[in-house]
Amino acid sequence: MGVQPRASGRATIVDVARAAGVSRQTVSNALNAPERVAPGTLERVRAEIHRLHFTPNVTAQQLRRRRASAYGFAVNPTGSARMGHILDEFLVELTIAAPGHRSHLVTFAPDPGDVLESHKRLLSSGLVDGFVLADTRHGDPRPHWLLEQGVPFVSFGRIWDSPHLEQWVDVDGRAGMHAAVCHLAGSGYARVAFLGWPGGSAVGDDRRRGWLEGLEDCGLQGADLHATSPQAIDRATAAADRLIEQLGDDGAVLCASDLLALGVVRAINRRGLEPGRDVGVVGFDDTDVAEALQVSSVRQPLREAARSAWRLLHATGTDGIRPALLTPTLTVRGSSVRTPLAASGTELPDPSNAHSHPAHTEKDTP
Amino acid sequence: MGVQPRASGRATIVDVARAAGVSRQTVSNALNAPERVAPGTLERVRAEIHRLHFTPNVTAQQLRRRRASAYGFAVNPTGSARMGHILDEFLVELTIAAPGHRSHLVTFAPDPGDVLESHKRLLSSGLVDGFVLADTRHGDPRPHWLLEQGVPFVSFGRIWDSPHLEQWVDVDGRAGMHAAVCHLAGSGYARVAFLGWPGGSAVGDDRRRGWLEGLEDCGLQGADLHATSPQAIDRATAAADRLIEQLGDDGAVLCASDLLALGVVRAINRRGLEPGRDVGVVGFDDTDVAEALQVSSVRQPLREAARSAWRLLHATGTDGIRPALLTPTLTVRGSSVRTPLAASGTELPDPSNAHSHPAHTEKDTP
DNA sequence: GAAAACCATGTGAACGATCAAATCGCCACA
DNA sequence: TGTGGCGATTTGATCGTTCACATGGTTTTC
CATH class of the missing domain: 3.40.50.2300 (Response regulator)
Incomplete structure (x- = not known):
């Protein structure tokens, strides 16, 4: 008897709304602000969400919210000169911890000529909100630029050049x-x-x-x-x-x-x-x-470093999250x-x- | 004289259109089908795109096109038992080659209990169109399932279980x-x-x-x-x-x-x-x-493997792209x-x- | 007992782009 | 001169969701 999802593709929020006999917005509230929805309605909506295997379309959310909830991670193309693969392991831990922060990671290759350029491109495409920097070298222009532009970021590795920047997590x-x-x-x-x-x-x-x-x-x-x-x-x-x-x-x-x-x-x-x-x-x-x-x-405690990185990235500025110096x-x-x-x-x-x-x-x- | 982008945020396609004195769609055509646009108009539009630093919002494109042009890459959480980091290097090469295929990669951590579950979630969120599988083990349910669902994918490593599947690239x-x-x-x-x-x-x-x-x-x-x-x-x-x-x-x-x-x-x-x-x-x-x-x-020639993987992923089925067995x-x-x-x-x-x-x-x- | 406050829910618009179809001007052809 | 075709451009609708506000009903307040 239940309403079926339409023929083309997956169920949308409207399908769920119809099936549960409520409006779009109520379904949206059931997902994003359940306390606003009456218990009975909430249950009914949730049942339909489950029955129809509804998953919100992240792409539509990103567009409407004007936020990607995604961060760019620059892979290191210079395979040599980096015995250890520490950064790869860090990426793995970041990825594992990402869902806990309702985010995900997008990898990209930095332009060797102009480091900022590739970051600008990715950012202005709206695909990411910010970055996780993982190999800040001496004289790296990125921290300054990102701070100046108000772009969220966190650095794995202290920003030695400018100690006043507090967007980092590092190992002691x-x-x-x-x-x-x-x-x-x-x-x-x-x-x-x-x-x-x-x-x-x-x-x-x-x-x-x-x-x-x-x-x-x-x-x-x-x-x-x-x-x-x-x-x-x-x-x-x-x-x-x-x-x-x-x-x-x-x-x-x-x-x-x-x-x-x-x-x-x-x-x-x-x-x-x-x-x-x-x-x-x-x-x-x-x-x-x-x-x-x-x-x-x-x-290096990379798992903890990744967790701290997420915390710092999502810090509000008033919640007292400070740079983390972890003990190996x-x-x-x-x-x-x-x-x-x-x-x-x-x-x-x-x-x-x-x-x-x-x-x-x-x-x-x- | 030039029209300025609006106060809030970055320039959109409408800003460019106004500035160049044409409609949205013409700007869109200038980007996606330049041959349909008159040479003079094209030049004018391109100049404004450049002047306003316009970058199409990928998120909006994804929603409208109903295609993310992104692929999921499962990171390997079992840090041990994989001396070598071959997969990490493969991921780096994939990332480097991605822009050449107008795509990008999203990393995710597979659910250790139910491997398919995490793939389903990511897919139904619309964030990715398909997957690059990198460690297909014996008895891996993913290739079959993905093929059945019509989900694009490519495997780094032959799919030994079912030799008839041709969605792979491997090293000989x-x-x-x-x-x-x-x-x-x-x-x-x-x-x-x-x-x-x-x-x-x-x-x-x-x-x-x-x-x-x-x-x-x-x-x-x-x-x-x-x-x-x-x-x-x-x-x-x-x-x-x-x-x-x-x-x-x-x-x-x-x-x-x-x-x-x-x-x-x-x-x-x-x-x-x-x-x-x-x-x-x-x-x-x-x-x-x-x-x-x-x-x-x-x-292993990982760079070539990554390139072949992209080709295979974007093969139309009629272009004769076949599985690639690369010589180390x-x-x-x-x-x-x-x-x-x-x-x-x-x-x-x-x-x-x-x-x-x-x-x-x-x-x-x- | 009417205004104010509140709660649960619904409606219209918008996010920024593309698709599909309509329109406009211009030239060729009968 | 009217019709058809064609290339260039525009218009309206749409993707799936959330925002901002409106609605209707019940309860509180002076």
């Missing part, structure tokens, strides 16, 4: 490094060197600071053992080689990235030594490479303990069960 | 393995073993077949040297250990994945041997791990040559310049 690399140093101290290493990137990298400097502070707090030596290398394996190996030379018997090397840590491992192996037993190594990002090499590594954890593997983690037979410990060191609980909005 | 793993075996033969290995996954994996079986055919074509031994391991590092190491035992002096191991290859490298190192010089190793997917370990690996290339590194690629000093060859072996040119639609 300094705290992660600090914790790693103390872990190495507890594992019996007496000196901890640092292998970082050449000057000018805000992220790198932050991580280096955490190393220095860790040395001081945990009473270790090594503050003079500091080298840099660009993010390239051969250069890293060479730099690590010199560092190990100075390190002595009970030293360890803390690295600003897993790729640099890989260089250290190579340098260690080349000398006939063994990571962990002879020289400690800790990397950053806990990538596949770290897992493959059994290198301990500082892990340390995944401990064989490279940072002097005695093998497990019996050194054919079996190795399952990396997924590796001891995870929750440095602290998340340090989110207070 | 068999050919890649074949080429790898012949490369190993040319490098002086006499026997090539295979380390694959346990039975039932269509992809694994295909790669194994390529290995066998390669042995035969290049006159190598080793067809009896075959082991399997699940995609887990400790199991792979153990399996590799047994395989190497049987391999003898001038053998190599071909692996169905880089993770398995990592297991082989570990087993080799454990015996005090060296990959390449003593035992050859070739992996699959050319991931960061392979690069880090200097393991040769079969590389082999990235040769130290693990598959008996003499070191470079002087074994502190410098290693830049992996990005590593010799790339174009097995054949792409074997796309004829």
